[in-house]
Amino acid sequence: MGGTGARPPVAETGAEMAYGPFDLSGKVALVTGGNRGIGFGIAQAVAEAGADVAIWGTNAAKNAEAQATLARTGRRVVALQCDVGDETAVEAAFAETVKALGRVDGCFANAGIGGGGSKSFLEMNSDLWHRVLRVNLDGAFYTFRAAARHMVERGGDGVLVGTASLAAIEGAPRSEHYAATKGGMISMVRAMAVEFARHGVRAHAILPGWIETDMTHRLTTNETFYGKVMPRIPMRRWGKGDDFGGIAVYLLSRASRYHTGDTFVIDGGYSLF
Numbered sequence: 305m306g307g308t309g310a311r312p313p314v315a316e317t318g319a320e321m322a323y324g325p326f327d328l329s330g331k332v333a334l335v336t337g338g339n340r341g342i343g344f345g346i347a348q349a350v351a352e353a354g355a356d357v358a359i360w361g362t363n364a365a366k367n368a369e370a371q372a373t374l375a376r377t378g379r380r381v382v383a384l385q386c387d388v389g390d391e392t393a394v395e396a397a398f399a400e401t402v403k404a405l406g407r408v409d410g411c412f413a414n415a416g417i418g419g420g421g422s423k424s425f426l427e428m429n430s431d432l433w434h435r436v437l438r439v440n441l442d443g444a445f446y447t448f449r450a451a452a453r454h455m456v457e458r459g460g461d462g463v464l465v466g467t468a469s470l471a472a473i474e475g476a477p478r479s480e481h482y483a484a485t486k487g488g489m490i491s492m493v494r495a496m497a498v499e500f501a502r503h504g505v506r507a508h509a510i511l512p513g514w515i516e517t518d519m520t521h522r523l524t525t526n527e528t529f530y531g532k533v534m535p536r537i538p539m540r541r542w543g544k545g546d547d548f549g550g551i552a553v554y555l556l557s558r559a560s561r562y563h564t565g566d567t568f569v570i571d572g573g574y575s576l577f
Contacts, residue, residue: 325559329354332405333556334398336360336388336447337415339370341517341545342467346412347374349549350556356380358401358408360415362387380405388415388443398450407458410556411451413444413489414467418519419482433481440485444492452500460503463555466493468509468567470575486511490567497565506564508555513571515543538573 333350337343338359347370351357356379361367364385371383382404386397401408417439422428448464455462471479472486489509496507514533516524523529524542534540551568554560569575 323559326553326557327354328553328556331355331409331556332358332407333410333412333552334358334360334401334408334447334451335412335414336386336443337467338412339363339366339383341519342512342515342548343412343414343545344370345545345548346414346552348377348546349553350410351377351379351381352549353553353557354379355410355556356405358382358384358405360384360386360388360397387439388413388447389438391442391446394443394446394450398447398454402454408451408454408462410463410465410552411447412465412467412552413447415443415447416440416467416485416519419479420522422478422481424478425480428481436481437485440482441488441492444489448492448496452496452505455505456500456503460505462505463560464493464496464500464505464507465552465555466490466507466509468493468511470511470513470569470571472511474575493567494565501564504561506555506560508564509567510548510551511567511569511571512548513537513543513569513574515545515547517545533574536574536577537571538577541572543570543572 328350333355335343335347338347339361347357347359351374357374359370362385367383371381374381382401384397384400387393417436419436422432444466451464466489468489469486471483472490476483493507493509
């Protein structure tokens with residue numbers, strides 16, 4: 305009853321007007337481990353939504369292939385070789401990313417390795433433990449630190465997103481090293497969400513379920529594993545990299561500007577059943 309002005313015009317069809325906040329034009333996203341799997345799904349989606357993209361990976365051939373595919377979106381795409389467990393390499397790659405693309409608005413710390421190689425926690429050796437922590441947790445720390453520093457120094461605004469895992473919140477026998485890194489990811493993200501909120505920098509974690517990637521190929525193609533796990537997935541399929549595109553676009557967009565410190569479980573319902 306209190307309105308005095310005329311109503312704004314409404315488009316007659318959905319094709320005439322899109323929801324503006326999801327337009328990522330002018331944004332730049334950095335995706336570590338962005339040449340395959342979940343990382344590539346994130347990179348593809350944000351590029352299609354208008355963002356320029358930098359992907360980091362350790363395999364030059366996979367980087368080049370991913371870069372060529374992403375370039376078809378018409379966006380600027382940079383692909384750099386970077387071992388995220390190497391602090392010096394991360395600092396250099398981040399500087400090169402900013403030099404090439406001008407800024408980083410969204411940092412997706414997705415690079416990681418599996419915990420294979422130990423039959424039991426009782427047999428797990430220090431080398432395997434530290435190898436997994438070096439990439440999955442140290443690598444996320446180095447990447448997030450570089451991105452957060454950049455975002456704060458340029459005046460604020462941005463988002464930090466880490467790829468964790470259901471292993472962080474469910475018992476993962478013989479994967480204590482992997483689970484520790486993913487639980488640490490969630491805790492680190494929550495702390496960053498509080499510390500950097502005053503700068504307009506948000507932080508979140510994504511928890512994938514069973515996703516078809518190079519890292520999980522040995523399991524998802526195993527008949528015994530399939531028979532035990534697939535019946536527990538209500539959606540009755542393995543997840544794919546592009547299942548993570550929508551959440552990535554949302555988190556990088558203006559639509560999520562007041563949303564921080566969250567954990568997004570994307571698992572086809574596995575953890576509910």
